[in-house]
Amino acid sequence: MKNFLRIALGGLVLGGSAMVATQDQAVGYTTIGGTLGMTQRDFRLFNNFNGSSANNNTTAHANWPQYDGAEMAMWKGGAEWGSRAHGDGSGDSTQGTVGSGEANFSFFWNGEASGVGGTNDNIISSLGGSSGGVLAYAETPINNGWRIRFYGDAWSWQDGPGSVGSGIDIQGVACHELGHTLGLGHTTASGSTMTAFISGTGTGQRSIQSDDINGVKFLYDARDDNKMPWIDSISGSLVPGGSVTINGGNFSPSNNTVWLQSDVVNGGNSGGEAEKVTGISSGSGTSLTFTLPNSGWTGGALHVQMDDTGKKSLSESHPFDGNGGGGTIGNDTIILTASNFNPPAGSLVTFSWSNAPANSPYTFVWDFTNNAPFFATYRGLVGTGTTNVIGTGSINRIVPNGGSGRTVYMEIQVDDNGVIHDSNTLTISVP
Amino acid sequence: MRTTRWLLGAAAALLMVQVGSACIEELDLGKMVSKTDYAVQGSITDVHSVQFTPAGEEDPIIYTIVTVEGTNLYTGQQVTHEAAFVGGTYEGRSMTVTSMPAPSEYRLGNDVVLFSGPVEGWGPEISHCVYASMGGIFRTVDTKKGEVVLGKGEGFAVESNVLVSDLNQQISAELVAQNRKENR
Numbered sequence: 001m002k003n004f005l006r007i008a009l010g011g012l013v014l015g016g017s018a019m020v021a022t023q024d025q026a027v028g029y030t031t032i033g034g035t036l037g038m039t040q041r042d043f044r045l046f047n048n049f050n051g052s053s054a055n056n057n058t059t060a061h062a063n064w065p066q067y068d069g070a071e072m073a074m075w076k077g078g079a080e081w082g083s084r085a086h087g088d089g090s091g092d093s094t095q096g097t098v099g100s101g102e103a104n105f106s107f108f109w110n111g112e113a114s115g116v117g118g119t120n121d122n123i124i125s126s127l128g129g130s131s132g133g134v135l136a137y138a139e140t141p142i143n144n145g146w147r148i149r150f151y152g153d154a155w156s157w158q159d160g161p162g163s164v165g166s167g168i169d170i171q172g173v174a175c176h177e178l179g180h181t182l183g184l185g186h187t188t189a190s191g192s193t194m195t196a197f198i199s200g201t202g203t204g205q206r207s208i209q210s211d212d213i214n215g216v217k218f219l220y221d222a223r224d225d226n227k228m229p230w231i232d233s234i235s236g237s238l239v240p241g242g243s244v245t246i247n248g249g250n251f252s253p254s255n256n257t258v259w260l261q262s263d264v265v266n267g268g269n270s271g272g273e274a275e276k277v278t279g280i281s282s283g284s285g286t287s288l289t290f291t292l293p294n295s296g297w298t299g300g301a302l303h304v305q306m307d308d309t310g311k312k313s314l315s316e317s318h319p320f321d322g323n324g325g326g327g328t329i330g331n332d333t334i335i336l337t338a339s340n341f342n343p344p345a346g347s348l349v350t351f352s353w354s355n356a357p358a359n360s361p362y363t364f365v366w367d368f369t370n371n372a373p374f375f376a377t378y379r380g381l382v383g384t385g386t387t388n389v390i391g392t393g394s395i396n397r398i399v400p401n402g403g404s405g406r407t408v409y410m411e412i413q414v415d416d417n418g419v420i421h422d423s424n425t426l427t428i429s430v431p
Numbered sequence: 432m433r434t435t436r437w438l439l440g441a442a443a444a445l446l447m448v449q450v451g452s453a454c455i456e457e458l459d460l461g462k463m464v465s466k467t468d469y470a471v472q473g474s475i476t477d478v479h480s481v482q483f484t485p486a487g488e489e490d491p492i493i494y495t496i497v498t499v500e501g502t503n504l505y506t507g508q509q510v511t512h513e514a515a516f517v518g519g520t521y522e523g524r525s526m527t528v529t530s531m532p533a534p535s536e537y538r539l540g541n542d543v544v545l546f547s548g549p550v551e552g553w554g555p556e557i558s559h560c561v562y563a564s565m566g567g568i569f570r571t572v573d574t575k576k577g578e579v580v581l582g583k584g585e586g587f588a589v590e591s592n593v594l595v596s597d598l599n600q601q602i603s604a605e606l607v608a609q610n611r612k613e614n615r
Contacts, residue, residue, distance in 0.1 A: 116489070119526075130549075130560065133548070134455050139529075140529060141527065177454055177529070196586060
């Protein structure tokens, strides 16, 4: 035995070439033990990143509705592991398609959290203090949930969305860390997302490579195109109580479940649970229609889970720009103001707006109730039209005589190819 | 047969050091030297864990402190050095994180080269970390040709197996290149 060890260790000393040969044999994904069951697919972000560059992407994208900054970056990082392309796969200029896992696995983006959560609450957050050379880590084991911490103060985190010139890319590191949470360890396959180190700024880690894909397939089996549901499009009335139709494939005749993002924002496990619409039938297997709940959900991502006689399978994630049911959506990026906030009845008021998407249809609404942060429902229209080429506009209105003594709340909403931008809420009190 | 055994042995030893799951910055020796003030070649004489709740955190974080007695390759001086990494088990509570070295790496009595740099906010008992956590500790083994540091592959400060004496020379060159003032 002693001789054996001596031979082995001697070989290591001398073996430049032997070392290379041995490393070649060792190339490939590794696993850390465990997988994520269907109840652990959710992930959220407690967005406590302090650095300005971590949240300075305010450009909305139709494939990633209602989120920007670090949230959009994290969402993309998880969606890359999805079984199929997320929506049309667009939204990351550094790779062709987001959603490359090809396995029977997809993460479920459930939006924001309000705290770092416990070790099993599936929340990503920033951690202060020195990093000691570590960018981020995931707390394991994973079977009952996990937690990811980014060293938020130690690095210059970048939210993209394009290539990153300096600092460290949130999306790339998120993709890597989420790879750990789904059960992968490190690989020695050069260029893979799951190599131990982040190369350069880390944008290269955004796109999983063949070795990563082999790893997720090993853990969750390859996607079964004859069984796994998929989503091609969503149409209908994306408001509380609205009827929505999902077109795709492999839906089961009955007992399909739609996973919506929950509007519960907390730092506990309950905030990670999807708002589910259950018992949905699909006669054709390629289309299903359901009614959006009146509360409990927000827009963002949506999945369909089919039920193949008890063996459930979850679709890839799909963008869902619903207006939310009691949720906390609305980004207030449009600036809305009025010439007079206390206009007498019968007087003329000019409402004007700026910072809106250009050449896009707007809906200017009002209500006696302040429905901020987003007027998913409203009492009446102030007007509709199209914004101009620089995203500004104005409209004149006479205060009705019956408005005396009333206070109304107003908001303008602009539809930028399916992404709804809204304004601050305007309060008009008529003397 | 002898060759087969040799290769199997080499592979087995390599597997022992293919460890951990981290997300660390890409390093080479020069970068590691620039970010650390200790590179201790010696033996691990103590391993224990502590917990501390950093500012802004609700729950304590567990840190494992490794003590290495040996030579600081930056200065040539004999030192007893403590360095910590995040994760470990404290009073029955475990915190396992993907950046930790594998337990086989920081076992009591192991011979290692440990790179270490200062940290802040890790509590009163910790002034230095194992830099890049699992990326900062390297096993060493005695061979007929001398003591060898086991490399960890691409992206690590010690990429390939190297004699300690050679590593020491490489470190000296880096210190000169970086205009470091250590008294060697």
